[in-house]
Amino acid sequence: MTRRPLCMLCLILMLSMCATDWAGIPLIRGNPLPENAVSWIEEHPQATLCGEVIQTTENEFSQSVYLSNAYLIYQSQKLSIENVKVFLKQREEVPAGTVILVSGKLKRVEEKRNPGEFDSQQYYASQHIYYLLNNAEIIEKSENYSAYRQGISQLREYLAGVLGKIAGKEAGIFQAIVLGDKTSLDKEVKLRYQMAGIVHILAISGLHISVIGTGLYQLLMKTGLGIWGSGFLALLFMLQYGVMTGGSVSTMRAVCMFLISTGAKITGRIYDLPTALAVSAMMILGESGAYLYNSGFLLSFSAVAGAGIVVPAFTRTLEKGKEGRTGKLCTALAASAAIQLTMLPVSLYFFGEISLIGIFLNLIVLPTVGVVLGSGVLGMILGCVNLKIGSLMIFPGKILAGFYEKLCMMAGNLPFGTWIAGQPEIWQIVAYYAVLASAVLLLTYRKKKSSTSDKEKDKVQEKNIAGNLRVRKYLSLFLICTALFLISWRKTESFSITCLDVGQGDGIVVRTPEGNCFLVDGGSTNKSGTGQYQILPYLKNQGISRVDGILVSHTDKDHISGVEEILELTAQKLNSVEIGCLYLPNWKTPPEEWEKLSQLAKEAGISVKQVKEGDCLKAGKLEMQIVAPLENASGINVNEDGMVLQVKYGEFTGLLTGDMGEETEQKLLEMGDLEDVDFLKVGHHGSHYSTSQQFLDKIKPEYAIISCSSTNTYGHPAPEIVERLEKAGCKVGFTMKSGAVTVSWQKGKIRLKGYLGNYI
Structure with a gap:
């Protein structure tokens, strides 16, 4: 690095930005207004x-x-x-x-x-x-x-229309790959590419800039323009291409590096990838420091760092193995694995999961995606003149795009295609990269040969070098395994019940230290995509790869919309979280939504069970006693006939009440099924129709959570209910104030903590 002063300077500046942010100076996060x-x-x-x-x-x-x-x-x-x-x-x-x-x-x-x-x-x-x-x-x-900017926008719209006409059902893929326009990309297709680990080909990146920019530069060179003329025109064109395709962070990174690469050719300088990468990062961060915590920024730069620094160390070592060469397939696999290893902490930090099958699929996709891009660009250009010629030119790319979709569908059917490890801590990420860097340095270490001309000594030295290389390979492998252990290690969690902030609705996750997990309800009336954007990301963030059961208290949308999404995604093989069973309340005349949930679960291959008062679900030390629905519940009034759960783990007892009102509370009091609890999920989002004084006097909760939206029009939570809870000596958490709220129990201690704040 001492030979790369510019690279070192940029790295120091980036570390300084991190340090100022950690010190509380709002340069990267917060509102600077x-x-x-x-x-x-x-x-x-x-x-x-x-x-x-x-x-x-x-x-x-x-x-x-x-x-x-x-x-x-x-x-x-x-x-x-x-x-x-x-x-x-x-x-x-x-x-x-x-x-x-x-x-x-x-x-x-x-x-x-x-x-x-x-x-x-x-x-x-x-x-x-x-x-x-x-x-x-x-x-x-x-x-x-602005005639220029409007012209660029209209050109992009026109070209997208041309691709739409010549690409048919693959139009969304080509518009994303060629123009960076994902508005027409089918949601299901994008999810399939994500699960398969090849979604990166749908973003404008270094591959696109390299194929188009380098191709244009070489074409201009053949016209006799020379290095300066060809380089300048190629740079000018790629800058406009970057603007037209939306200027995403991966595009900006690729254009910056292309600019530096072409500048090196024009001036006769040597192109150094680490320096180009660091300078490009500072150019982007100089425009907006907030990119430092942007997932796209970190994934893009870590991928290039892996390809330019880690991959050469891996492949050169393999090529110098015992047999002399390991074969192209093994080398390519090592290269793909090296890139994934470099991106692993970033992927886990933001998404909690990584596609394992993607390591293998990229061996097929990356060498061929240039054909898709090239045929798409040529087809688009020729399509502006004649649609039939454009359709003919884009045909090879359409065949490959269809093949990619088949690969993605195959990947979705594999049981171990995705590894859900959860979000690592910052110290784990730092330790991981330190150990990985040690492994790379060990592989790239080169001992200088002796200057002696003695042939016997040279032979002995060559044997020693070969032996040292073998030792370094095994030691590097050990270091990589150590790094993987560090990044995947998770401390033992305490028993917890988390009420996610899903807006106006409920979404409750019950977890045990032994690894059991249940989802109780999941829906919202003021947020769309609750299952995809709140529930599943939370599970992956926590490293939960299996949900033993989903329990639905009743069938109002604010309790099931997210559950429906999860079941639909599971049926389409677009959900990497395994679902064990769906539990529905046992009603005599279940409504249409009940039947729909049951059918969705069956289509997804998930068993469906009906539960009523007296049933008990057990998972290790966890017991979930069904307190309601009562015997012969009709299901006509879904709130009052809903499922009520008494959760027990060790000495901890909690009560999850769905949207139960005072009518059912009174029935349960008369039956004598209620007992003292430590925790209460307040019924019906804190409505004044629930949580009566008599009910509170019986269960005596110490902690409670109210799940509701700050913008709801129902007046939830009712002020008198909050006052009633506080007068009863109950500590209350609100999702509308604290985001997701978790009550945890460990060694007899109970804590209530909001995601946006400290312990309540």
């Missing part, structure tokens, strides 16, 4: 602001506009709020570069509220966006706009 602007927005969310349109996106549901250099008018002053994403109430033509005056309701971009959930606040902060303007109306707009 002036305090007076933040305070004014909180007091006046209905606001009018002005800004320049930089991009417009549309889907079948809405139109959104990205504004740059946006500002508010406050006390005759312009308060800058940097960039803003505006969701328009009605569709309107707003070309890029137009300055608009728009009115709507400003809302701070929400922080993630559950472990494993996508961090939209950090994602938008990378684009200097800290507020969203919802339900907006354009009051006034300028007649002038």
Whole structure:
């Protein structure tokens, strides 16, 4: 590294950025806007602001506009709020570069509220966006706009249309690969690619820039333009290509490295990958420091670092093995594994899982994806002239795209295709990379040969070198195994019940130290994709690869919408978390939603069982006693006939009440089925129709959680219920205030902790 001073300088700068963030200086995270602007927005969310349109996106549901250099008018002053994403109430033509005056309701971009959930606040902060303007109306707009940016946008839209016509059902894949446009990409296809570990080919990356940029450079060289002319034109074109394809972080990284590579050719300098990688990272971070915690940024750079630094160390060592050469297949497999090893901590930190089958599938996909990209580009260009010629040119890529889909479907059917290890701690990531770096240094270590000309001594030295290489190979393998152990180690968890923040709904995860896990309800009425975006990410984040059972208290949407998603994904082989059984309340006349859940479970190959009062589910030390539904429950009133669970683990007792109201509470009191509990999941989201004083006097909970949304229109939780709980000496946690709330029990101690704060 001493021979790479620029690389070292960039690394030091990045470490300094991390250090300032850890010290609490808000350069990377947090809201950097002036305090007076933040305070004014909180007091006046209905606001009018002005800004320049930089991009417009549309889907079948809405139109959104990205504004740059946006500002508010406050006390005759312009308060800058940097960039803003505006969701328009009605569709309107707003070309890029137009300055608009728009009115709507400003809302701070929400922080993630559950472990494993996508961090939209950090994602938008990378684009200097800290507020969203919802339900907006354009009051006034300028007649002038940017002909260049609007032209780029229209060109992208036109080319996407051409690909749509010539690529048929694979249009979404080609639009993603060639133009970076994923709006038409089928959700199911994207999930299949993710599970197969080849989703990276759908993003504009170094492969795309290399194929297109290098191809263009060589073509221009053949025209006699020379190094300077060819390099300059290739750079200019690739910069425009990066802008047209959306300017994602992987695209920016690839374009920056292509710029440095081409610059080295033009000036006659040697291209050094570590230096180019570090300089590219600082160029991106200089534009927005928030990228330092961006998953796309870290995955892109770790993949290139693996390909450029770790892969050569692995492959060179294999080629110098005992047999002299190991074969192309073994070398390629080692290269694929080396990249995955480099990306492993980043993947686990953000997603909690990694595709194992992807190591093998990339051996097939990476050598052929250039054909898909090349045929897509040529087909698109020729399609602008003649659609039939374009269709003919893109045909080889369509065949390969269809083949990739078959590979993905095959990967989804494999039982051990994905490894769910959970999110590692920061110290584990640091230790992992330190040990992996030691293994790479050991493999790349080269001892200088003796200068003596004695042939006998040279032979002895060669034998010693071969022996040392063998020792270093085994020692490196041991270090890699040690690194894998470090990153996969998880401390023994205490028994816990976690109420996820799913908005207006319920989603409860019960876990034991022995590894048993149950999901009780899972749904929301004000959040879509609860199963995919809150429940499954949480399970993967915690390293939970199997849920022993899903228990549904009743069939209101705010309790089952996420469960339905999970069952549908499982049936489509798009869920890597194994589901053991679905437990439904035993009702005489179950509603349509009950039947739908049962059918979905059967399609997914999941057994379905009906439970009623008196039944007991056991898993190791965990006992889940069914307190309701009562015998002969009809299921007509799903709230009052819902499932109620008494959870016991060791000396801990909890009560999960679904949406049970005072009517069922009274019945249970009369039957004498209730006892003192340590924890209560408050019924019906804290509604004043539940949790009666008589009920509380009987169960005497010490801790309670209310799951509800801060924006609900039902008045949940009712103030009198909160007051009643507090007067009973109960410590109460709220998902609307603390995000996911967990009650844990270990060695007789109970703790209540919110994800967004400390212990409650």
